[in-house]
Amino acid sequence: MATGEDDLARVARMLAELAPGPVDLTGRLFAQWCTVGSPVGEVYVASTDRGVCYLRTGESVGGDDQRFLEQLRDRLGRPARRAARPPAGVAPALRSGRPGRLPLDLRGLSDFERAVLEATARIPVGETRPYRWVAERIARPTAVRAVASALGRNPVPLLIPCHRVTRANGDIGGYVFGGQVKERLLRLEDVNVDEVNDLAGEHVYFLGSDTTNIVCFPTCHHARRITEPHRQGFRTIAQARRAGYRPCKHCKPAELAA
DNA sequence: ACGCAGGCTCGCT
DNA sequence: GAGCGAGCCTGCG
Numbered sequence: 001m002a003t004g005e006d007d008l009a010r011v012a013r014m015l016a017e018l019a020p021g022p023v024d025l026t027g028r029l030f031a032q033w034c035t036v037g038s039p040v041g042e043v044y045v046a047s048t049d050r051g052v053c054y055l056r057t058g059e060s061v062g063g064d065d066q067r068f069l070e071q072l073r074d075r076l077g078r079p080a081r082r083a084a085r086p087p088a089g090v091a092p093a094l095r096s097g098r099p100g101r102l103p104l105d106l107r108g109l110s111d112f113e114r115a116v117l118e119a120t121a122r123i124p125v126g127e128t129r130p131y132r133w134v135a136e137r138i139a140r141p142t143a144v145r146a147v148a149s150a151l152g153r154n155p156v157p158l159l160i161p162c163h164r165v166t167r168a169n170g171d172i173g174g175y176v177f178g179g180q181v182k183e184r185l186l187r188l189e190d191v192n193v194d195e196v197n198d199l200a201g202e203h204v205y206f207l208g209s210d211t212t213n214i215v216c217f218p219t220c221h222h223a224r225r226i227t228e229p230h231r232q233g234f235r236t237i238a239q240a241r242r243a244g245y246r247p248c249k250h251c252k253p254a255e256l257a258a
Numbered sequence: 259a260c261g262c263a264g265g266c267t268c269g270c271t
Numbered sequence: 272g273a274g275c276g277a278g279c280c281t282g283c284g
Contacts, residue, residue, distance in 0.1 A: 112270065113271095143270075144269090144278060148276070149269085152276075152277050167278065174278090
């Protein structure tokens with residue numbers, strides 16, 4: 001619980017920041033929150049004047065406004081007021097699964113955490129990537145578990161699509177809101193979860209086309225267009241390379257060119 | 259051969 | 272500097 005003194009100090013600092021120009025005081029001092037529909041039911045969304053800063057599903061807080069507000073306070077450390085509507089763009093972003101240029105306020109996170117979230121945000125709707133892929137994209141190829149930890153602290157799930165990051169062995173992996181919600185989200189995005197599982201059962205983690213000699217992650221949009229007779233499965237990228245394939249430039253199943 | 263549980267390890271906070 | 276995993280790997284049954 002923050003004390004009155006903490007709040008006063010905070011207000012003083014914020015007022016100092018305000019000095020330069022005319023602004024909406026209320027917008028600067030208070031975060032705002034409201035609920036909005038999403039593919040997995042009502043979600044609570046909080047935002048500051050800089051963008052969305054926190055999101056929880058109604059389910060995850062038992063539909064209890066107070067529980068959401070406690071969690072928000074832990075994340076934000078400043079007061080929040082209820083708003084009638086979410087910031088512009090939030091509802092479409094949730095509906096489409098594409099945050100696009102929706103402003104997010106990720107202050108308070110480490111550089112590492114922000115890098116993880118930024119890389120994750122680039123995974124297209126309907127596709128998945130392994131934790132290792134995210135680690136490679138942020139130039140920390142061995143920090144796979146730290147990536148997982150960072151995603152576990154994602155303050156804005158759904159908007160930053162951490163549900164699209166799955167385990168290398170084909171398992172769906174964990175999720176803030178539970179594995180079942182993760183799977184539901186992926187199915188709603190038309191990820192063929194069953195096919196991915198079937199392939200993993202045969203230790204196939206990559207798909208290539210023998211007409212183009214390109215290998216992809218199985219959920220890559222390009223992989224899904226490979227016609228049956230030309231589909232080749234691979235267990236590793238090294239194996240695919242030995243067979244004369246190169247990694248897809250869209251899904252980038254291997255960062256290290258060779 | 260395969261699914262599973264346990265142990266282990268590695269960066270980050 | 273210790274603790275902590277939304278993972279990974281291995282060995283067993």
